[in-house]
Amino acid sequence: MTTAAHPPALHHLGGTLYAAQIPIPLPMKTVTVLIDLAPPVTLIDTSIHTPEAQQALEGALSELGLHWPDIERVIVTHIHPDHYGLAGLIEERSGASVQLLEQSIQQEWLWSDWNTHLPAQHRFFAEHGAPPEFGVGEAQTAEWVRPAVRLMPLLEGQSVPLSGAEWQVLWLPGHADGHLGLWQPETQTLIAGDAILPRITPNIGLYVDGRPDPLGDYFATLEKLQALNPVRAVVGHHGPVMEGVAARARDISEHHLERLDELLAAVRERPRHAYDLSFVLFARELPLTGRRFAVAETLAHAEYLRLGGAIDRSLENGVWVYHA
Numbered sequence: 001m002t003t004a005a006h007p008p009a010l011h012h013l014g015g016t017l018y019a020a021q022i023p024i025p026l027p028m029k030t031v032t033v034l035i036d037l038a039p040p041v042t043l044i045d046t047s048i049h050t051p052e053a054q055q056a057l058e059g060a061l062s063e064l065g066l067h068w069p070d071i072e073r074v075i076v077t078h079i080h081p082d083h084y085g086l087a088g089l090i091e092e093r094s095g096a097s098v099q100l101l102e103q104s105i106q107q108e109w110l111w112s113d114w115n116t117h118l119p120a121q122h123r124f125f126a127e128h129g130a131p132p133e134f135g136v137g138e139a140q141t142a143e144w145v146r147p148a149v150r151l152m153p154l155l156e157g158q159s160v161p162l163s164g165a166e167w168q169v170l171w172l173p174g175h176a177d178g179h180l181g182l183w184q185p186e187t188q189t190l191i192a193g194d195a196i197l198p199r200i201t202p203n204i205g206l207y208v209d210g211r212p213d214p215l216g217d218y219f220a221t222l223e224k225l226q227a228l229n230p231v232r233a234v235v236g237h238h239g240p241v242m243e244g245v246a247a248r249a250r251d252i253s254e255h256h257l258e259r260l261d262e263l264l265a266a267v268r269e270r271p272r273h274a275y276d277l278s279f280v281l282f283a284r285e286l287p288l289t290g291r292r293f294a295v296a297e298t299l300a301h302a303e304y305l306r307l308g309g310a311i312d313r314s315l316e317n318g319v320w321v322y323h324a
């Protein structure tokens with residue numbers, strides 16, 4: 001069959017488990033969607049709500065002899081658009097139950113109530129020194145998500161059947177507050193989502209209504225990953241499979257410790273708000289969306305330092321200024 005858009009590469013991960021790499025309009029280029037043919041037929045992550053992603057996922061499913069109504073369960077690693085985006089559409093077409101960690105469900109209103117979330121996010125960034133035009137371009141982000149209506153909570157420690165084995169539900173916060181992982185102890189395999197990635201470090205950001213110390217959370221997650229020491233991990237981007245997880249976790253920890261040192265030195269040099277400090281950690285010119293990630297990541301580092309007592313902050317004319 002010749003089609004204009006060729007179907008995405010399908011990787012057989014063993015047993016009834018497959019990984020499809022679905023195109024996304026983000027620098028990572030693709031996101032991993034796992035497909036398990038064993039009952040209940042399951043997707044892990046959904047990719048993003050764009051026509052291209054939907055078509056690619058339909059192509060991957062049909063290569064495995066599946067159509068939307070065959071999907072019985074959807075597990076979402078975290079609620080970012082590139083992982084959760086198609087959940088509502090899949091729920092509607094299949095009636096599948098959409099399952100996420102309890103901590104993700106608590107934040108899911110961000111998509112289902114975007115009109116409340118957006119002004120709150122603008123106020124949040126303004127309080128950290130961002131210019132007024134900082135919120136421009138947000139409408140697109142909302143279009144990337146079609147929220148599911150009925151969400152089923154998963155709890156850490158619970159086990160779920162997948163590909164003929166029992167997988168343990170893990171909570172791996174940092175990149176997202178409610179980030180889920182699945183661990184199979186016999187094969188030492190981790191379904192990691194974006195909790196760890198080869199080539200790029202997962203964005204660790206502080207956002208409105210998020211947990212107070214995402215970097216502290218992430219250091220704990222990296223410790224957990226080192227202790228698990230998986231033989232292999234299925235990852236959200238640049239995979240679908242990576243090895244050397246424990247070593248990568250150590251390197252990423254090291255990277256964030258260096259960033260903390262840089263930030264501490266900058267705050268000691270002179271008091272500044274997070275928007276200004278973001279140019280210390282991310283000096284190069286970035287598009288608005290990139291700068292937003294940079295400010296959120298800078299804030300995660302600044303708050304880690306502040307909560308540890310290394311720096312402080314005070315409200316000056318409605319803007320939080322960090323000082324040593």
Ligand SMILES: [Zn+2]
Nearest residue numbers: 080082194236
């Ligand atoms: Zn992602």
